[in-house]
Amino acid sequence: MAEIEGPGYPGTWPQFLAWFPDEAACAAYLERLRWPAGIACSACSERRGWRTGEGRWWMCAGCARKMSVTAGTIFDKTRTPLQTWFAAAWWMTSQKHGLSALGLQRALGLGSYQTAWMMLHRFRVAMVRPDRARLAGTVEVDETYVGGNEEGARGRQTETKSRVAIAVEVHEPKGLGRIRLARVPDVSKASLIPFVTGAVEEGSTVRTDGWQAYWTVPDHGYTHDRILISHGDDPAHVAMPAAHRVASLLKRWLLGTHQGSVSPQHLDAYLNEFAFRFNRRTSRRRGLLFYRLLQQAVLTPPMTYKKTISAQRPNSS
Numbered sequence: 001m002a003e004i005e006g007p008g009y010p011g012t013w014p015q016f017l018a019w020f021p022d023e024a025a026c027a028a029y030l031e032r033l034r035w036p037a038g039i040a041c042s043a044c045s046e047r048r049g050w051r052t053g054e055g056r057w058w059m060c061a062g063c064a065r066k067m068s069v070t071a072g073t074i075f076d077k078t079r080t081p082l083q084t085w086f087a088a089a090w091w092m093t094s095q096k097h098g099l100s101a102l103g104l105q106r107a108l109g110l111g112s113y114q115t116a117w118m119m120l121h122r123f124r125v126a127m128v129r130p131d132r133a134r135l136a137g138t139v140e141v142d143e144t145y146v147g148g149n150e151e152g153a154r155g156r157q158t159e160t161k162s163r164v165a166i167a168v169e170v171h172e173p174k175g176l177g178r179i180r181l182a183r184v185p186d187v188s189k190a191s192l193i194p195f196v197t198g199a200v201e202e203g204s205t206v207r208t209d210g211w212q213a214y215w216t217v218p219d220h221g222y223t224h225d226r227i228l229i230s231h232g233d234d235p236a237h238v239a240m241p242a243a244h245r246v247a248s249l250l251k252r253w254l255l256g257t258h259q260g261s262v263s264p265q266h267l268d269a270y271l272n273e274f275a276f277r278f279n280r281r282t283s284r285r286r287g288l289l290f291y292r293l294l295q296q297a298v299l300t301p302p303m304t305y306k307k308t309i310s311a312q313r314p315n316s317s
């Protein structure tokens with residue numbers, strides 16, 4: 001990972017409290033993340049100005065234009081103090097498996113479950129970098145099914161569960177690299193091939209089972225490694241062990257941290273969070289995850305009012 005040249009980050013909770021004693025300290029931190037080369041007026045390029053509104057607003061000395069460090073970010077127009085947002089980001093990244101909205105509400109002593117849920121949700125949305133590099137090397141691709149109450153559903157014919165496509169880098173002789181996850185409407189070629197081309201760098205080897213939707217993989221610049229299970233194989237034999245491993249970790253996380261209460265319309269955001277954690281699982285510096293999350297948060301546009309409302313689900317985490 002690249003050298004940190006930004007404002008740095010705290011390493012422990014006591015350090016966190018010392019770094020961010022008030023709203024102005026939080027606003028100044030966001031300002032350095034958002035404008036690493038220093039603030040300049042977007043109208044007249046003037047670099048001198050005054051800070052107001054506990055540091056959230058900057059007023060240009062040249063033309064009196066006002067700019068807000070939170071406008072155009074996930075913190076846009078929030079009435080929740082930045083200190084609370086920062087604490088939520090800290091808890092979210094310092095816990096190995098993250099935490100539920102109820103867990104966050106308790107940890108921070110928040111009066112509102114909805115506030116806790118909304119903060120977690122917006123951070124999840126910020127967890128995907130639009131410019132992230134695609135997977136490369138040997139990549140296993142498979143699908144799994146998440147959620148729903150249809151016990152005993154088998155194979156690809158399920159209707160009540162959400163289908164999730166999985167791509168995972170396989171290291172030889174063993175070990176997993178990065179992952180990509182996406183909800184797909186079905187397991188047709190029209191759904192799975194765009195997932196593959198969006199997730200995997202051309203020139204890579206794409207390993208799949210014999211499912212016909214994958215037959216055109218070689219047409220898109222990949223080497224296709226089809227693994228077929230023969231009749232003689234052990235029934236417990238898994239054709240795609242790496243994807244299978246990721247699927248079981250994902251399900252365990254949804255059941256453990258979130259009690260399986262994730263509704264289908266919010267699943268994408270949870271997949272974001274799971275991939276963000278998985279792809280940084282070897283990082284021993286939790287403060288760095290906090291830093292990365294806030295860095296992405298100031299680059300992620302705010303959700304629209306309508307989206308925000310539809311995202312409010314008081315009884316779901």
Ligand SMILES: [Zn+2]
Binds near residue numbers: 060061062064065
């Ligand atoms: Zn100006």
